[in-house]
Amino acid sequence: MTLIMPRRRFLVGAAASAGALALGGCDRLVESDTVQHVLDLAEQLTMSAQRALLSKTGLAREFSEADLSPTFRSNGTSKPDDEDYDALAEGGFVDWRLAIDGLVDRPQNLSLADLKLLPARTQITRHDCVEGWSAIGKWTGVPLGAVLMKSGLKPNARFAVFHCADEYEKTADGNGQYYESIDLIDAFHPQTILAYGLNGQDLPVANGAPLRLRVERQLGYKQAKYIMRIEIVDSFNQIGRGRGGFWEDRGYEWYAGI
Ligand SMILES: Nc1nc2c(c(=O)[nH]1)N[C@H]1C(S)=C(S)[C@@H](COP(=O)(O)O)O[C@H]1N2
Ligand SMILES: [Mo]
Numbered sequence: 001m002t003l004i005m006p007r008r009r010f011l012v013g014a015a016a017s018a019g020a021l022a023l024g025g026c027d028r029l030v031e032s033d034t035v036q037h038v039l040d041l042a043e044q045l046t047m048s049a050q051r052a053l054l055s056k057t058g059l060a061r062e063f064s065e066a067d068l069s070p071t072f073r074s075n076g077t078s079k080p081d082d083e084d085y086d087a088l089a090e091g092g093f094v095d096w097r098l099a100i101d102g103l104v105d106r107p108q109n110l111s112l113a114d115l116k117l118l119p120a121r122t123q124i125t126r127h128d129c130v131e132g133w134s135a136i137g138k139w140t141g142v143p144l145g146a147v148l149m150k151s152g153l154k155p156n157a158r159f160a161v162f163h164c165a166d167e168y169e170k171t172a173d174g175n176g177q178y179y180e181s182i183d184l185i186d187a188f189h190p191q192t193i194l195a196y197g198l199n200g201q202d203l204p205v206a207n208g209a210p211l212r213l214r215v216e217r218q219l220g221y222k223q224a225k226y227i228m229r230i231e232i233v234d235s236f237n238q239i240g241r242g243r244g245g246f247w248e249d250r251g252y253e254w255y256a257g258i
Contacts, residue, residue, distance in 0.1 A: 060191055060216035063124040069135040072127075072198060074206035077178065080166035080226050093210035098147075098194075102161075102232035105152030112196060112210050118142040121193050128258060129220035139214045140197030145188040148232075153184075156234045159244070160187045162213055165226035168246055180224040180245040181236050181254075182215055191216040194227065219256035221247045 079085075088096045093112055100108040122140040144160070161181040169176035186192055192215045196203050203209045208225025215222050222245070236242060241249035248254045 060125055063126065063136050065124065065138070067124065067136050068138060068199065072135045072137040072207060073133070075129055075131070075220065077166040077168055077225065078206045082165055082167070085165045085226065089205060089209070096210050098211060098227065099229040100147065100151045101229070103154035103157040103234060104232050105154065106150070108151050110147070115142050115147070115194065115196060115211070118146050123191055123193070123216065125214070125216045127220055127223065138199050139193060139195040141193035141195035141214065143190065144192045144194055147194060148187060153232060157184065157232045158234045159183055159236060161231040161233055161236060161239055162224040162227050163229040163231060164224055165228050175240045175249065178224065178246045179240055180213065180222055182222065186215050189215070217257050219258060221245070221252060222256050
């Protein structure tokens with residue numbers, strides 16, 4: 001019953017809209033209370049159907065300034081052991097560029113200034129590391145979706161891979177470079193940002209300067225620091241050991257949603 005009634009109302013609403021169009025003006029029809037009521041019900045139904053579908057992409061909790069951790073600790077690499085990175089850091093990252101390539105229409109090379117020209121988002125969220133600690137920080141950056149709109153995506157694009165400046169482990173197969181990946185649903189999630197600020201300051205080197213990922217509904221190891229390049233791919237079989245990330249290659253889950 002609850003399923004059938006809204007469906008009928010929805011159909012009536014749709015018919016009413018079509019009728020309004022046929023008459024050449026919606027305004028006259030929606031002046032009638034009954035028609036307005038039917039249209040309202042149709043809109044509510046559409047919205048709840050949308051929300052039901054979108055629950056998988058719900059928002060991570062956001063906190064207030066009062067909840068901020070006094071310090072946001074560093075974990076994993078706290079400074080890449082890399083000469084090129086050192087030179088960039090010494091120059092205040094003025095010469096750093098974010099490469100975006102792979103399955104894109106327009107490969108990009110973006111400076112920090114370019115990224116700061118795009119609309120920014122600030123969010124206070126809790127970071128949860130699988131090693132058993134959490135911290136609440138205020139991140140500022142540009143929504144990844146906005147950056148990907150600049151490059152455009154080829155029809156077969158499926159994942160964004162974040163290549164980092166740090167080699168976390170020296171390995172015989174040379175696959176010790178830190179990297180991570182997310183799918184396009186997470187890439188376009190409104191809280192997925194490329195952060196260049198932490199707690200109102202420039203992002204510290206210890207936390208991933210000049211740019212790190214915040215993909216808020218996932219665990220700490222997904223939050224790639226020291227991003228140098230974003231590669232758009234249809235599969236990550238050929239990257240690292242093929243599991244989608246440095247820690248995934250060592251047994252962690254690729255989807256670390258909480
Ligand atoms: N490039 C890079 N990104 C990384 C890591 C790393 O070692 N290198 N460590 C990950 C882990 S396990 C965690 S918990 C967070 C730590 O972020 P923080 O240093 O800002 O606390 O970064 C993640 N991203
Ligand atoms: Mo972590």
